[in-house]
Amino acid sequence: MWAIDPNFSYAFCVKSLESDPQSKTATNLQRLLIASIKNSANINIYLSAAFDAPTDCEDGFKEIQQAKSPITNKNNILTQMIFIPLALSNM
Numbered sequence: 001m002w003a004i005d006p007n008f009s010y011a012f013c014v015k016s017l018e019s020d021p022q023s024k025t026a027t028n029l030q031r032l033l034i035a036s037i038k039n040s041a042n043i044n045i046y047l048s049a050a051f052d053a054p055t056d057c058e059d060g061f062k063e064i065q066q067a068k069s070p071i072t073n074k075n076n077i078l079t080q081m082i083f084i085p086l087a088l089s090n091m
Contacts, residue, residue, distance in 0.1 A: 013084045047086040054079045 054075035061069035069075065 009080055012080045013088075016081060016084060043085060043089055047082055047089070051079070051082045051086060054082075 057075055058069050058072060061067055
């Protein structure tokens with residue numbers, strides 16, 4: 001999923017997961033994910049729902065204000081932060 005998806009950045013993924021103090025003992029990406037996510041019972045449902053939010057925000061600026069969103073960069077980061085565990089949890 002992540003190798004072909006343009007929303008996924010491997011470097012961003014590793015950097016984000018390594019920022020979790022519990023990740024220091026992880027030896028691969030799956031272990032980094034496990035160290036970073038405490039409760040994964042409904043993770044795919046929540047992440048899938050959240051994944052649309054940054055795009056919806058950007059679309060709102062385009063449609064209503066016909067202007068560039070002032071938070072495009074933050075929305076791009078949020079998209080990455082949501083996509084990382086979503087992609088890895090589907091492995």
